[in-house]
Amino acid sequence: xxxxxxxxxxxxxxxxxxxxxxxxxxxxxxxxxxxxxxxxxxxxxxxxxxxxxxxxxxxxxxxxxxxxxxxxxxxxxxxxxxxxxxxxxxxxxxxxxxxxxxxxxxxxxxxxxxxxxxxxxxxxxxxxxxxxxxxxxxxxxxxxxxxxxxxxxxxxxxxxxxxxxxxxxxxxxxxxxxxxxxxxxxxxxxxxxxxxxxxxxxxxxxxxxxxxxxxxxxxxxxxxxxxxxxxxxxxxxxxxxxxxxxxxxxxxxxxxxxxxxxxxxxxxxxxxxxxxxxxxxxxxxxxxxxxxxxxxxxxxxxxxxxxxxxxxxxxxxxxxxxxxxxxxxxxxxxxxxxxxxxxxxxxxxxxxxxxxxxxxxxxxxxxxxxxxxxxxxxxxxxxxxxxxxxxxxxxxxxxxxxxxxxxxxxx
Amino acid sequence: xxxxxxxxxxxxxxxxxxxxxxxxxxxxxxxxxxxxxxxxxxxxxxxxxxxxxxxxxxxxxxxxxxxxxxxxxxxxxxxxxxxxxxxxxxxxxxxxxxxxxxxxxxxxxxxxxxxxxxxxxxxxxxxxxxxxxxxxxxxxxxxxxxxxxxxxxxxxxxxxxxxxxxxxxxxxxxxxxxxxxxxxxxxxxxxxxxxxxxxxxxxxxxxxxxxxxxxxxxxxxxxxxxxxxxxxxxxxxxxxxxxxxxxxxxxxxxxxxxxxxxxxxxxxxxxxxxxxxxxxxxxxxxxxxxxxxxxxxxxxxxxxxxxxxxxxxxxxxxxxxxxxxxxxxxxxxxxxxxxxxxxxxxxxxxxxxxxxxxxxxxxxxxxxxxxxxx
Numbered sequence: 020x021x022x023x024x025x026x027x028x029x030x031x032x033x034x035x036x037x038x039x040x041x042x043x044x045x046x047x048x049x050x051x052x053x054x055x056x057x058x059x060x061x062x063x064x065x066x067x068x069x070x071x072x073x074x075x076x077x078x079x080x081x082x083x084x085x086x087x088x089x090x091x092x093x094x095x096x097x098x099x100x101x102x103x104x105x106x107x108x109x110x111x112x113x114x115x116x117x118x119x120x121x122x123x124x125x126x127x128x129x130x131x132x133x134x135x136x137x138x139x140x141x142x143x144x145x146x147x148x149x150x151x152x153x154x155x156x157x158x159x160x161x162x163x164x165x166x167x168x169x170x171x172x173x174x175x176x177x178x179x180x181x182x183x184x185x186x187x188x189x190x191x192x193x194x195x196x197x198x199x200x201x202x203x204x205x206x207x208x209x210x211x212x213x214x215x216x217x218x219x220x221x222x223x224x225x226x227x228x229x230x231x232x233x234x235x236x237x238x239x240x241x242x243x244x245x246x247x248x249x250x251x252x253x254x255x256x257x258x259x260x261x262x263x264x265x266x267x268x269x270x271x272x273x274x275x276x277x278x279x280x281x282x283x284x285x286x287x288x289x290x291x292x293x294x295x296x297x298x299x300x301x302x303x304x305x306x307x308x309x310x311x312x313x314x315x316x317x318x319x320x321x322x323x324x325x326x327x328x329x330x331x332x333x334x335x336x337x338x339x340x341x342x343x344x345x346x347x348x349x350x351x352x353x354x355x356x357x358x359x360x361x362x363x364x365x366x367x368x369x370x371x372x373x374x375x376x377x378x379x380x381x382x383x384x385x386x387x388x389x390x391x392x393x394x395x396x397x398x399x400x401x402x403x404x405x406x407x408x409x410x411x412x413x414x415x416x417x418x419x420x421x422x423x424x425x426x427x428x429x430x
Numbered sequence: 431x432x433x434x435x436x437x438x439x440x441x442x443x444x445x446x447x448x449x450x451x452x453x454x455x456x457x458x459x460x461x462x463x464x465x466x467x468x469x470x471x472x473x474x475x476x477x478x479x480x481x482x483x484x485x486x487x488x489x490x491x492x493x494x495x496x497x498x499x500x501x502x503x504x505x506x507x508x509x510x511x512x513x514x515x516x517x518x519x520x521x522x523x524x525x526x527x528x529x530x531x532x533x534x535x536x537x538x539x540x541x542x543x544x545x546x547x548x549x550x551x552x553x554x555x556x557x558x559x560x561x562x563x564x565x566x567x568x569x570x571x572x573x574x575x576x577x578x579x580x581x582x583x584x585x586x587x588x589x590x591x592x593x594x595x596x597x598x599x600x601x602x603x604x605x606x607x608x609x610x611x612x613x614x615x616x617x618x619x620x621x622x623x624x625x626x627x628x629x630x631x632x633x634x635x636x637x638x639x640x641x642x643x644x645x646x647x648x649x650x651x652x653x654x655x656x657x658x659x660x661x662x663x664x665x666x667x668x669x670x671x672x673x674x675x676x677x678x679x680x681x682x683x684x685x686x687x688x689x690x691x692x693x694x695x696x697x698x699x700x701x702x703x704x705x706x707x708x709x710x711x712x713x714x715x716x717x718x719x720x721x722x723x724x725x726x727x728x729x730x731x732x733x734x735x736x737x738x739x740x741x742x743x744x745x746x747x748x749x750x751x752x753x754x755x756x757x758x759x760x761x762x763x764x765x766x767x768x769x770x771x772x773x774x775x776x777x778x779x780x781x782x783x784x785x786x787x788x789x790x791x792x793x794x795x796x797x798x799x800x801x802x803x804x
Contacts, residue, residue: 345576360578389710390801391750392774393601394678 040206041161041183045151046276048182048190049131049167052199054144055084057177058123059113070110074100079290079373083115087199120144123175130170134163139276145194147187149276164202186272188223189214195221210270215242222267229256229264244268285323287311288376294333296369298362303424305358308377310422313351316379317409322347322388324381326357333371340365346391347383352401354379431495432519433467435487437529440472440516441508443485446635446661447474448505450481450628462539463501465518465525467491475547476501481628482547485661497525498541507534548664550655551647554620555613557594559639559658565596565607566633568760568793573626574600581670584623589646591616597675598626603753604675604776604796605760611644620646622654623668632656632663678796680778683769685742687715688785691766695758697722697734702751704730710748710800715740715768724751739785747773748800757795774801 051057055073060066070089074082082103085094092107103110124143131138134157137149150163157163164181171179178200182193185207192214197203205213219238220230232255238244244252245268253261266272287308295301305328316323327341340361348354358377408420447463455461455478466473472489475482497520507527508516514530520538527534566585574582588595592613597606636642639658647653655664702711704725714721720738725731747770758766763781767789770777779795782788 389748391602392798392801394599394604394776394796394798395601395673398774 040208041159041204043207044160044183044185044190044204045149045154046184046187046190047148047150047160047164047167048184048187048194049146049148049164049179050181050191050194050198051127051144051171051177051179053084053086053090054123054177055115055120056086056089056113058119058175059116060086061176063111063113066111070094070107071113072100072103072107072110073113073115074103075115075290079292081290085110123177126175127171130167130174134167137276147190147276161202161204164204168200168202185210186270187274187276188267188272189270191223192217192221211245214268214270215240215245217241219244222264224260224263224267229260232256241268284327284378284380284382285312285315285319285321286327286376286378287315288329288374290331290374291372294371294373296371298367301362301372301375302359304375305362305377306355306422307425308375309355309358310351310425312377312379313349313354313405314409314412316349316382317385317406320385321382322349322385323354323379324383325379326354326361327376327378327380328358328361329374329376329378330362330365330372331374333373335373337374338365341380343381347381347388349385350402351405431465431467431497431525432491432493432517433472434490434492434515434517435472437508437511437513437516439487441511443472443474443487444501444505444508446485447476447483448501449631449635450478450483450663451476451501452478457543459498459539459541459543460545461500461502462498462544463504464496464498464541464544466496467494469494477545477547479545479666480625481663481665483661483663484547487660493519495520496541498539498544499525499536500539503536507536548653550657550662550664551645551651551653553614553643553657554589554618554646555611556641556643557609557611559637559642561609562642563633563637564762565594565609565793566629568762569596569598569605569607570626570630571598571756571760572600572603572605572795573598576600580668581623581672583626584668584670584672585626585629586672586675587622587624589613589618589620591618597672599673599675599678599796601673602750602798603757604678604794605757606675606679606794606796608792622646623670623672624654625665625668628665632665636661678776679794680769680771680776680796682771683742683778684771685715685740685745686767686769687720687738687740688765688767688782689720689736689738690785691758691761691764691781693736694720694738694766695755697736698751698754698758701732701734702755704732705751710802711751711754712746712748712802714744714746715770716744742770745770745773747777748802749777749797750800753797757797760795761793763790773799775799 056071059073068088070092071086072082072089072094073084074080080100082094082096082098082100084096089107089110094103094107120143128140131146131148135148135150135153139147150160153163160183164183168179168181171177180194180197180199181202182190182197183204184190184193189205189210193203193205218240219225219233222241236255238247244264249262249265252265289304289308324347325341325343327339329337329339331337342357342361411419452460460478464475471487473484473486475484511529516527516529519526523538525536525538569585573585582600586597592610593608594611595606595608636656636658641658643657645655652667653664654667655662698711701722701724705711712723715738717740718737719735721733721735723733757779761779761781765782765785767780767782768777776796776798779797780789780791781793782790
């Protein structure tokens with residue numbers, strides 16, 4: 020078995036005085052440490068203990084994952100690769116192998132479901148587990164957390180961190196605090212002591228903008244939030260968000276671990292190797308992205324109610340546009356038509372585009388969905404053709420069928 | 431300018447002319463109404479480069495002249511004035527409106543910046559106003575509202591001598607209405623695609639006239655005008671190819687059901703209460719009744735049986751309840767005939783005066799069903 024170097028595996032020492040009593044803390048948040056990077060290290064053991072960055076190819080890609088040695092140099096996820104290279108010139112750059120990550124992810128999720136049926140995956144490498152029904156079979160929450168950590172380490176050769184608490188968001192905060200390769204229990208009666216010293220930005224759902232608004236009100240810590248009248252927060256942030264944050268600040272989070280939370284949206288985006296001011300090239304890319312989104316929609320048996328595009332310009336300013344469809348669709352052609360209309364409606368005059376994205380939202384099951392037929396529509400339409408293409412690709416590979424305009428005349 | 435008009439006459443005229451004012455004008459002057467006092471009386475007009483409206487009312491003109499005032503404000507004021515004669519008088523760059531003991535002073539807009547209204551095309555013929563309003567309303571219901579498919583937001587008007595056909599479709603349904611009119615020339619043969627919303631509002635606003643004069647410009651000008659009761663309006667026509675709708679009308683059917691319209695309407699409304707967004711109402715026609723059902727699986731469900739007479743094969747077919755109700759309302763007939771071929775093919779709704787009488791085929795509402803999967 021591959022061993023992990025000691026500085027990669029820094030065991031927590033109980034963590035900020037929070038420890039002991041795990042009764043009632045039946046929610047676990049399990050998060051892989053530097054997931055893509057550590058998966059890569061399994062096949063490149065000589066790189067352990069060195070800065071390693073996994074990131075998109077070309078000069079324009081972004082950092083997908085980095086080892087803690089690279090993070091120590093200031094590298095973080097979603098940072099442009101060019102910047103990461105400047106910060107960590109000695110780092111080894113590895114191009115991502117999505118299929119490896121998906122494989123490891125499947126194994127991890129399978130392990131989770133052997134612990135409890137109540138698993139809510141948040142992404143490839145993290146999930147909430149509600150272990151309240153597994154206590155008799157597997158022991159106390161802390162023991163279950165340690166067991167999961169040990170098994171992931173032994174079976175997958177990567178490390179993870181586990182937060183154990185009575186609510187989802189505290190469990191998530193705890194796993195972050197335990198990183199890397201640690202476990203932290205926040206006992207029910209120590210939740211407030213744990214939460215209140217944290218900066219407001221630590222709360223789930225507080226992004227840069229909300230944090231800025233709160234800072235303007237002089238609210239810097241979770242304790243500040245907790246001691247602000249809920250009406251004041253609602254005036255600043257809106258009814259729902261204000262009330263929600265106030266609840267969180269008091270450690271109250273009624274959301275349960277729901278075993279099956281389907282993706283709320285499916286998206287794909289592309290950063291051009293060089294900024295593009297040719298609408299035809301952007302259109303072609305929108306078609307490609309629509310195809311990816313459409314294929315995934317059909318593959319997951321769902322339809323989208325709205326189509327969104329994202330355009331990032333050379334100066335990194337980013338805009339999004341969306342349209343709600345009259346009828347849900349999973350047809351690439353329809354996604355593309357809307358995406359292209361949204362793009363054309365921007366009326367760009369040779370603006371330099373860095374990135375475009377297509378997102379399908381408002382997803383619902385196709386199965387059982389009623390389909391409003393159109394007058395004059397042929398019995399077998401575009402959708403049937405695309406389903407046939409999906410099958411061909413499944414059999415002969417992703418390049419078996421492509422839109423004519425996406426065929427590279429050179430290749 | 432200085433004039434005196436009846437309060438109700440003014441209020442009606444302002445309401446008519448202000449109807450087409452753009453809510454977000456591309457030029458500030460387009461939010462105004464042009465008031466022109468002349469020997470003929472008072473003319474009010476508005477224009478937003480798409481639609482123009484003009485109305486002439488009788489007025490005591492003391493001093494002729496032209497001025498431009500905020501249409502929205504004038505309409506609000508005219509609607510609220512007490513029942514007494516109204517005086518409008520220019521005072522420099524302002525206009526003073528006096529009625530009884532209330533008076534308003536409004537700033538005016540630069541009338542010289544206002545665009546020229548398009549000329550009314552030559553009259554092509556006359557239609558009974560009530561018939562026109564009914565026919566347009568019946569067809570407009572099926573027009574598209576999606577501005578990304580502009581062609582479908584129009585009503586296609588086809589004129590062949592004394593026959594007019596109106597048609598509109600949003601691809602879910604198609605409404606076609608035929609009626610006769612009195613053309614200037616019996617050999618007239620023309621077609622136009624008119625914005626449905628504008629046509630529907632125009633026809634409704636002209637319903638109190640006896641006749642509506644239709645003025646279709648020569649091909650290429652892209653303009654149509656309507657006139658009745660001293661009120662005129664022109665609108666730009668839509669470009670684009672309207673779908674070849676005649677081929678969509680089924681030439682045969684495998685079954686025809688006859689149901690009392692109001693009974694079916696009420697039943698659809700009831701069962702549709704459980705039909706969530708985008709879920710259909712199913713209708714199973716057999717023998718002497720039709721069973722309506724909505725809701726599936728673990729969701730709320732409803733069903734109701736309605737008396738119906740079926741001539742032909744049994745069929746179960748599902749529709750979007752809103753579209754079905756639109757059609758039933760537009761028929762405006764005591765009985766509805768629904769003719770079918772297959773559950774995935776359009777059904778045709780026509781009206782009938784009673785259960786056994788001939789169907790009226792001057793109005794047809796073609797409705798595309800919903801396919802049930804899974």
